[in-house]
Amino acid sequence: MPDYIAAVDIGGTNLRLALAQTDLPPIRSIIARSTTSTVGIKDPQLIVNQIHAGITSLLQENNIPKSALKAIAAGAPGITNTDTGVVIVTSYLLGWRDVPLRDLLQNSFHIPAAVDNDGKLAALGEAWAGAGQSSPDFVFLAIGTGVSAGIILNGQLHRGSTFAAGEIGYMLLPSLPDTPAPRGKPGALEASLGGEGLKALWQSQWSESATTLPRDLHATEIFDRALPDNANPADPLAQSLLAHAAKMLASTIYNISLILNVPLFVLGGSVGVHPALIDATAALLVSWGTRVQPRLLPSTLGTDAQLFGALRLAQQKASNQ
């Protein structure tokens, strides 16, 4: 019987689970997975109960005894102290404060557990099994509803002295307000480049004379129409929104590059992986004539990046015992 590990991705609305075999290469290691809704569930113990039920089902469905499960790791959508295993703070969707998630998991499963911020786990996942595999130094940018960075230096996650490295949604940039948004409010960059922010910007600029597209669209649907294709010409308002997003993203990458001088940015999240955004951002960076152009690559793991990062963490936990 081979050893198994479990990975958990706790999202604002979904709980995603994966069961993996430790002796297989990362990309082929996941043997079973499941997704359940967490809508309306905020209590940490209830979430852990849901994780326990889900993993138990996966084990049973695959005829794997509980004793073969050697470790579990979970990504949480908030700042997480990886030394103590405590989720310090999450966004309003979960509303967690100082949740001892690692202990809750260990008490539930009676195996070693580890927890980390989901964005940082996504970076770790891309480093281990994705677009960052061949680069010991890179920055993973997650651009979905939120905007955050996961920093890999010398092949290791840089977590920061209070585990808050990469919380770039508050970055100060030209054309954004010159003082940061107060705590608890989305940062100005997040409000300007995140999916919800782009959607709101689209709606505020929308008029029947400016565009033939509907008023209610996701950022990625808008980007889809910013370039001409066989069926449609480019939509001018969609073009303008794409140009805005590319400028925000290029400025973000430019500032991080000045500080860290990493050779690669891996772009993830539903907004971040859009090819039109990546191409427009790369073109802008080239036009700015920086001495060294970082490469921009889309995430190869997509929404699985966090799960792979959690698997990596669980594997380390299992092999340390």
Added chain:
Amino acid sequence: MPDYIAAVDIGGTNLRLALAQTDLPPIRSIIARSTTSTVGIKDPQLIVNQIHAGITSLLQENNIPKSALKAIAAGAPGITNTDTGVVIVTSYLLGWRDVPLRDLLQNSFHIPAAVDNDGKLAALGEAWAGAGQSSPDFVFLAIGTGVSAGIILNGQLHRGSTFAAGEIGYMLLPSLPDTPAPRGKPGALEASLGGEGLKALWQSQWSESATTLPRDLHATEIFDRALPDNANPADPLAQSLLAHAAKMLASTIYNISLILNVPLFVLGGSVGVHPALIDATAALLVSWGTRVQPRLLPSTLGTDAQLFGALRLAQQKASNQ
């Protein structure tokens, strides 16, 4: 006879040399030093000849045989490949391109030599013997004529994939232009926060009705008069320049903190160490209500920071042989 090492700080206008004894604690290790002018001298071989003559004098004056000198390290004011020992590019003051400085020093002294960027050496110096001694992670900000950062993570310099980490003079910030300055021109942050930039800003805003101070002042002289003291009330234009500089510096620190989450910033350079600037910047960061306030400390080594960094590098070089 103890072993000795030599440190060199190549500036735009001065050449500073130090001779140190390897078996003494860092802060007491320098036994002799000298400063000579490099005005009008740009040729790298002539600079190396000047270094050789200076170090030879220091050895002779202290009755130390050449054979006791075990290694030499130099800081250059430009992006420096520490693997090959080549200074890739310096500012216009020296105008160097691809100068094999390490080889030139080794050919001249016939001992192991090492070279690095002067700002990075200053960070290393503060980490070894200055304000960063007790913090494995911190950022050294050098704010003099130029603006640059030296990043220490896990007690090590983070140099970047093309040795350009910390070249933050081009950082994009609110109220600055929204595209970077072209290569070869000073970056917008440098032009707004560096000593020359502040001086130019002062002169552009100066009028007899706005201030009683002279039109021709250095940034630090202006800061001196931004706060009231026993002899003088605060000067309103000086106050406004200080507020501008503090806002630029706070924004810079804020963005770097978002990315790296380091607990400490050490401020160096003639502008950066000014207490009025540090106090105003710290107050602004507190007023922005960031979750974690980094500490701001002035450099304790001052203009010697680079020399101490070079000594550290020379010591490592000597002990590796």
